Amino acid sequence: MDAQPNDHCSIQQTLDQVGDRWTLLVLRDIFRGYRRFSHIQADLGIARNLLADRLARLVDAGILTKVPYSQRPPRFEYRLTPKGRDLSVPLIALMHWGDHWCADDRPPVLLVHHECGTPLDVAITCPVCDDEVAAPDIRSLPGPGRTMENQATA
């Protein structure tokens, strides 16, 4: 068991980009519609230097993009890129887990389907069997990105 091959693990690569509590809270705020430094800062009560650092990393990673909203003084707002918008699935999955296990199934916020108002579900599904799949029914196999270098871990 060697730590090196884990560098190729997609969970580890994801956590390298967003696996930090402040980063995930900043992203939650941006999904909620907070786009400006001062609004996010006031909402989270985060130190300005920490927020500047997290936003710069998210821009560098291509998860957020800076869009000017004022020329004088120069001011920017932060918007999700397609890469950032795709984080809605893991973020909502984390939220649902908290709704069930930390909020006794009485969530403070419900996320619903805009069209019909039904509370949404996040699940692992099999596209062929069209079924929800539970952890014991999941098997791992080497994927197309497996190399000699990372084949020690599965």
Add this chain to the structure above:
Amino acid sequence: MDAQPNDHCSIQQTLDQVGDRWTLLVLRDIFRGYRRFSHIQADLGIARNLLADRLARLVDAGILTKVPYSQRPPRFEYRLTPKGRDLSVPLIALMHWGDHWCADDRPPVLLVHHECGTPLDVAITCPVCDDEVAAPDIRSLPGPGRTMENQATA
């Protein structure tokens, strides 16, 4: 905008329990079948004191349970509780995001349905419309756990 009401947010409550890079990597290893301190430590290359701290917190949070596997010397392994097993959904969602955005859709590991071998999907779905739902079609509403105390945030 006041930081206090965010304490009731389910994402924040979840991150209080698992929102730390090492904690998520420890959980990934346990999902993979590593159950013993020495195996997780060797796989992650994490300092022993940090690993002991993360495991103790996960046991305190009811996410892991300690099961003895040797009396002399006393030795334990760590197993997921039902609360811990439910973290498979957010962890697989994080992994899929990394497969797509960090591994160019060439994942080193494929998670497949045990029955039919099909690679699994993680998605936000509407149980009524039976459709996958994208971020722009999601609306947030006050939930049953919303109180006067936390109604400033949605």
